Amino acid sequence: MTEPKTPIIQIRNVSKRFGNVTAVDNVSLDILSGEFFVLLGPSGCGKTTLLRMIAGFELPTEGQIIIDGQDMSMVPPNKRPVNMVFQSYAVFPHMSVTDNVGYGLRISGVSKSEIKDRVEESLELVKLGGFGDRMPDQMSGGQRQRVALARSLVMRPKVLLLDEPLSALDAKLRAQMQFELTALQEKVGITFVTVTHDQDEALSMACRIAVINKGEVAQLAAPSDLYEYPANRFVADFVGAVNTFEGKLTLDEPDRAAVDCPGVGKIYLNHGVTGAHGSDVWVAVRPEKITLHTPGMGKAVQGAAKDSPEGHNFARGVIKGMSYLGDCTLFEIELEGGAMMRVRRPNLSRTDQEDFTWEDKVSMHWDSASPVVLLA
Amino acid sequence: MALFNRTPVAPLEYTRKLWMRSWVALTMAFLYAPLIVLMIFSFNDSKRNVVWKGFTLKYYEKALDNSSLVEALVNSLTIAFLATIFSLVLGALAGVMLWRFRFPLKGVVEGTMTLPIIVPEICMGVAMLIFFAKVEWPSGMVWPLNLSAITIAHITFCFPFVALVVRSRLASFNKEEEEAARDLGATEWQVFRDVLLPHMKPSLVAGALLAFTLSLDDFVITFFTSGPDTITFPVKVYSMVRFSVTPEVNAASTLLIILTVVLTAVALKLQGVKGIAEAH
Numbered sequence: 001m002t003e004p005k006t007p008i009i010q011i012r013n014v015s016k017r018f019g020n021v022t023a024v025d026n027v028s029l030d031i032l033s034g035e036f037f038v039l040l041g042p043s044g045c046g047k048t049t050l051l052r053m054i055a056g057f058e059l060p061t062e063g064q065i066i067i068d069g070q071d072m073s074m075v076p077p078n079k080r081p082v083n084m085v086f087q088s089y090a091v092f093p094h095m096s097v098t099d100n101v102g103y104g105l106r107i108s109g110v111s112k113s114e115i116k117d118r119v120e121e122s123l124e125l126v127k128l129g130g131f132g133d134r135m136p137d138q139m140s141g142g143q144r145q146r147v148a149l150a151r152s153l154v155m156r157p158k159v160l161l162l163d164e165p166l167s168a169l170d171a172k173l174r175a176q177m178q179f180e181l182t183a184l185q186e187k188v189g190i191t192f193v194t195v196t197h198d199q200d201e202a203l204s205m206a207c208r209i210a211v212i213n214k215g216e217v218a219q220l221a222a223p224s225d226l227y228e229y230p231a232n233r234f235v236a237d238f239v240g241a242v243n244t245f246e247g248k249l250t251l252d253e254p255d256r257a258a259v260d261c262p263g264v265g266k267i268y269l270n271h272g273v274t275g276a277h278g279s280d281v282w283v284a285v286r287p288e289k290i291t292l293h294t295p296g297m298g299k300a301v302q303g304a305a306k307d308s309p310e311g312h313n314f315a316r317g318v319i320k321g322m323s324y325l326g327d328c329t330l331f332e333i334e335l336e337g338g339a340m341m342r343v344r345r346p347n348l349s350r351t352d353q354e355d356f357t358w359e360d361k362v363s364m365h366w367d368s369a370s371p372v373v374l375l376a
Numbered sequence: 377m378a379l380f381n382r383t384p385v386a387p388l389e390y391t392r393k394l395w396m397r398s399w400v401a402l403t404m405a406f407l408y409a410p411l412i413v414l415m416i417f418s419f420n421d422s423k424r425n426v427v428w429k430g431f432t433l434k435y436y437e438k439a440l441d442n443s444s445l446v447e448a449l450v451n452s453l454t455i456a457f458l459a460t461i462f463s464l465v466l467g468a469l470a471g472v473m474l475w476r477f478r479f480p481l482k483g484v485v486e487g488t489m490t491l492p493i494i495v496p497e498i499c500m501g502v503a504m505l506i507f508f509a510k511v512e513w514p515s516g517m518v519w520p521l522n523l524s525a526i527t528i529a530h531i532t533f534c535f536p537f538v539a540l541v542v543r544s545r546l547a548s549f550n551k552e553e554e555e556a557a558r559d560l561g562a563t564e565w566q567v568f569r570d571v572l573l574p575h576m577k578p579s580l581v582a583g584a585l586l587a588f589t590l591s592l593d594d595f596v597i598t599f600f601t602s603g604p605d606t607i608t609f610p611v612k613v614y615s616m617v618r619f620s621v622t623p624e625v626n627a628a629s630t631l632l633i634i635l636t637v638v639l640t641a642v643a644l645k646l647q648g649v650k651g652i653a654e655a656h
Contacts, residue, residue: 057555077558078558078559078563082559083559086552086555088550090556092574094574094575103560103562103570104560107560107561107566152559152560155560
């Protein structure tokens, strides 16, 4: 695979308004050639509108979309070098699979023998070889989606757009399709742009993710950066689960910092923070980064934490809620200070879930490298 | 033995309940008994056609020899054919327009389009009569131009039915299919031809059937718009019945029934019953 470097799609200050509603608000971003790009956001955040503007079904109220160096402002959807896989798949119900996949080539006047070869190749690519004579109503939802994929890929677009591609599939099939889509993308080398509201989907498939909130880009980053270094509370909260505490910055040195959070206590960090001393900030800690100790086991840890306060964060509380998820258990713990803390504990052995129950007094610690300070 | 091996009737198995079966049978009898009697008596060897006197085919011969009856039948079929073609085009376009576009006074346009369906036929007939008299529509032209007034009148009350059926069919159209075709490089016209038209097809078949049968058996409006030399089948039958109900009328009617049943069967066969049912 070639290193993705040059931008294939440039979105320049694009806004879209429907009457008084601003769906997309001054968005600028570059999508690089050959990458798997995901637009992630809650429903109604404008991500689909953005995708439809790239496809040409909506025109920007302001701004410019450039695909492969060409301004798309006056280019209708049927002339754009992009193809789209629709949420409903939009497979033509009166055409066989072969006719569906070959439709785009047929109307652009490609020779019959070439159509035949390319349709077959495309169907092989999505693992539908031998299904050519089927009618869409004889296929499952997952198979119809593959037909829609093949129908777009056969056009050899510069960019493939996918609108919520996995939302209609059941959980098992969705997990499988996540792998297949990324494998497919690497194989064909086409830039994929996917819209989704599902953070697992985004994290597992994307090279880079743009988190969209209220029509604006909240953060644009690689999946692991997005998860471990969220830029603001919206991203921290939308991508994955998180404990967020408001507090005041009380210690701010180049290699360590502390935030005093009412209801929790001081939370120590092993890195500096860009923020004025005494200013209001938020601290976010992911539930899986907190270690829970059985009663009695806490003392030793507390001792260690006391020895190096900037090395470990320590807290005590009472279990108020438990949710057994099989591979792990989710705890809701009321801290001594009164704040609620969520902790995720992997069930490493079969009997792990028996260690705790409601109203147990527990202690927990987390590394000072784990919390993230958010300024907005 | 089947009689003793029956499984118990489940609560929702209405078709296996006696009262339901008798009700269905009664409804069927009510609907079709008159038609069956009409057909049987077309073979009756009796001039007065009240009592069964014996089997004969001579009234079919007589009906087919009656040149004015045959002429009326040919007229009716011609009018129905032309009215169907025009209604289909006009109705389909109107249906697509109402589905596709938003424009000022759309509700008014929609309402007025259904007027020919709800206005009493007698009023339509009188209105047509006055209209054609006022514009001095030429009469006494050569066949089939002499049928033009009746054909136009038929189109006016047939095409709203087609428009309604097409419109309701289009409501189930997935607009993403249209966008998918555009996305794959289709022009507006190609989208219409390759995606929209196939979706509309069952409603077009159903609409054509509706228009054809409505036109074929229309009496009131035709009565007001036909001239002395342009008589249609229903009008002719009416004038024959005024003298006496002979088996000849029965024979002609039976032929017409068979014709429409065959046409409907062909349409259903072409389209599939499911498709037509979906169109409504």
